[in-house]
Amino acid sequence: MGCWNCYLALLSVGVLKMHESSESMAHESGLSPETAAASPSESEVVPSLQPGGQLARTGQAPFWQRNPLSTGFSVLLILSYAITTFSTDGQGPPDRVVIVGGFYPPAVQAGEWWRFITATLLHANPPHLFNNVVGLLIFGNLLEPVLGFRRLLVLYALSVFLGLGLSFYMLPNGVTLGASTIDYGLIGAYLSLVLILRYRYQRDTFFREFRGAIFFVLMFVAWNLMESATVNLWGHVGGLLAGVCFALLCSGKPFRLSR
Numbered sequence: 001m002g003c004w005n006c007y008l009a010l011l012s013v014g015v016l017k018m019h020e021s022s023e024s025m026a027h028e029s030g031l032s033p034e035t036a037a038a039s040p041s042e043s044e045v046v047p048s049l050q051p052g053g054q055l056a057r058t059g060q061a062p063f064w065q066r067n068p069l070s071t072g073f074s075v076l077l078i079l080s081y082a083i084t085t086f087s088t089d090g091q092g093p094p095d096r097v098v099i100v101g102g103f104y105p106p107a108v109q110a111g112e113w114w115r116f117i118t119a120t121l122l123h124a125n126p127p128h129l130f131n132n133v134v135g136l137l138i139f140g141n142l143l144e145p146v147l148g149f150r151r152l153l154v155l156y157a158l159s160v161f162l163g164l165g166l167s168f169y170m171l172p173n174g175v176t177l178g179a180s181t182i183d184y185g186l187i188g189a190y191l192s193l194v195l196i197l198r199y200r201y202q203r204d205t206f207f208r209e210f211r212g213a214i215f216f217v218l219m220f221v222a223w224n225l226m227e228s229a230t231v232n233l234w235g236h237v238g239g240l241l242a243g244v245c246f247a248l249l250c251s252g253k254p255f256r257l258s259r
Contacts, residue, residue, distance in 0.1 A: 066141070067137075068144075069152050069153060070141065080122065093123075097122065098177065100118075101119060102115065103167065103175065104175050105171070105173065106172070116160055116164055131180075135183035135186065135187075140186065151250065155182075155186065155242070155246045156182050158185065159186070160185075161242070163238035166234045166241075170234040176235055180239065187243060188242065188244045189244070191243075192244045192247030193250075195209060196251045220240070
């Protein structure tokens with residue numbers, strides 16, 4: 001994955017922002033009138049889709065407690081890279097590791113399904129690892145306090161499955177490494193949830209936000225075409241589609257902080 005990944009992630013956050021008050025978000029997130037009328041002890045806390053959600057503003061918990069999955073998985077990626085590149089002084093995993101763990105469709109077809117997991121943990125070089133970890137932490141901080149650990153884990157799995165699954169058919173002889181399918185799943189989910197909530201509750205601002213989303217998609221396509229020699233376009237597309245599908249499935253439910 002090229003060095004533009006984290007810039008695209010930051011761009012999408014800047015293009016689409018939610019309200020700054022958690023009260024307005026409580027209405028936008030689909031709470032029923034009965035829930036809204038409940039006493040504070042009975043109703044759920046509904047944070048906004050902003051960095052860190054409500055807990056970040058009140059200072060009730062540090063980053064890793066608000067985002068246990070995002071933090072833990074990022075640490076796992078770093079440890080995996082350190083272990084697999086020990087013999088190469090951190091310059092990238094040796095060929096034998098890529099051969100055994102990379103996502104290679106003929107090997108997967110032969111029954112080596114573990115490559116869905118091992119390929120996600122492997123990265124080609126330090127910039128590749130850095131960009132993917134940055135994307136995970138940025139969008140994990142946006143989504144995990146809102147969706148909770150289990151929903152975000154489902155989004156991770158769906159992004160990997162669709163991203164590498166699409167690569168299986170579109171790049172039958174290619175080798176894929178990295179967690180960028182998850183990054184783009186998070187991006188797709190965040191952009192879609194923002195647009196869905198805007199359309200439902202603030203339709204007057206929807207088209208402005210929609211234009212921003214279209215701009216991001218065009219930037220995404222242009223960058224992937226320019227970096228087509230080193231970037232798995234189909235893995236990114238699959239991850240992005242996974243995020244959109246996940247948002248559509250979750251959009252009918254209130255967003256609650258996981259306890």
